[in-house]
Amino acid sequence: MARIIAVTSQKGGVGKTTTAINLAAYLAQAGSRVLLVDLDPQSNATSGLGLEGPEKSLLPDILDGRLAWHRACQQTAMEGLLCLPSSLHLQVPIDERQARGTGVTTLREEWSSTHEEAPDFVILDCPPSLGPMTDLALGLADSVLIPVQCEYFAMEGLAQVLARVRQAEQDLQREIEIQGLVLTLYSPEVELCLDVAQEVKRFFPKETLETPILRDSTLAEATSHGQPIPLYDSRSPGAWSYMNLAKEILRHESQTRTRA
Numbered sequence: 001m002a003r004i005i006a007v008t009s010q011k012g013g014v015g016k017t018t019t020a021i022n023l024a025a026y027l028a029q030a031g032s033r034v035l036l037v038d039l040d041p042q043s044n045a046t047s048g049l050g051l052e053g054p055e056k057s058l059l060p061d062i063l064d065g066r067l068a069w070h071r072a073c074q075q076t077a078m079e080g081l082l083c084l085p086s087s088l089h090l091q092v093p094i095d096e097r098q099a100r101g102t103g104v105t106t107l108r109e110e111w112s113s114t115h116e117e118a119p120d121f122v123i124l125d126c127p128p129s130l131g132p133m134t135d136l137a138l139g140l141a142d143s144v145l146i147p148v149q150c151e152y153f154a155m156e157g158l159a160q161v162l163a164r165v166r167q168a169e170q171d172l173q174r175e176i177e178i179q180g181l182v183l184t185l186y187s188p189e190v191e192l193c194l195d196v197a198q199e200v201k202r203f204f205p206k207e208t209l210e211t212p213i214l215r216d217s218t219l220a221e222a223t224s225h226g227q228p229i230p231l232y233d234s235r236s237p238g239a240w241s242y243m244n245l246a247k248e249i250l251r252h253e254s255q256t257r258t259r260a
């Protein structure tokens, strides 16, 4: 039964895709069956895994029930990690009707089933906007993971995402958990970065995850080579960051499941 996590923020360039790829990779390395879904027409998660998406997005067919989701998936270089790629296009491939239609509920149920094809984790990489793709992601998600870059206006951006999640909860009439706020592009030697991190923790003590993601250019290099960081350079600071983030999330999930 899958845990469906949307990596989302309307702010651009805060590390959503880097987090989606590398968290997914370390969850797979820890033995989970993971599906990374690229919901961004920029297709950065698809190319960051060294894949090429189809010419035309397959999402409309999946949501309208004409194509089974697993038939649209591609195997990645990482064992246990599948990707449902995006195709590179300028326009959002689905409209509001499809983003909020019954196809979303059906897909969510299929991932959440005990069927042997169902993944343990589904990671949704969202675009930096609050349009239909983010509506779709929230309609599918059990929880949201929000990357927060430690810079000016981080808190304002955060308030907007959280308000969007609360709105989605009302529309959908179910809870969407805050999986966590993850501090990204973190440089402990930069004072502003430490100040912002402290402020985020002060306002959101329960939601802020313990693991910050260090700023490390190896992460950018890995993506440009189409490889997740555990395959590109598993000893880099970025690799350690994402390995610890995956551990933290796995710990949280096993505690929640024990309590349930």
Ligand SMILES: Nc1ncnc2c1ncn2[C@@H]1O[C@H](COP(=O)(O)OP(=O)(O)OP(=O)(O)O)[C@@H](O)[C@H]1O
Residues within 6 Å of the ligand: 011, 012, 013, 014, 015, 016, 017, 018, 019, 040, 042, 044, 126, 127, 128, 184, 185, 186, 213, 214, 215, 216, 217, 218, 219, 220, 221, 223, 238
């Ligand atoms: N921890 C990090 N250290 C160094 N560079 C990073 C780190 N995280 C992300 N980057 C780089 O910063 C840029 C933006 O990251 P990324 O694409 O993950 O952000 P995003 O939120 O998905 O962006 P968009 O909103 O455009 O989808 C990329 O060039 C990426 O390689």
Ligand SMILES: [Mg+2]
Residues within 6 Å of the ligand: 016, 017, 018, 040, 044, 126, 127
């Ligand atoms: Mg992105």
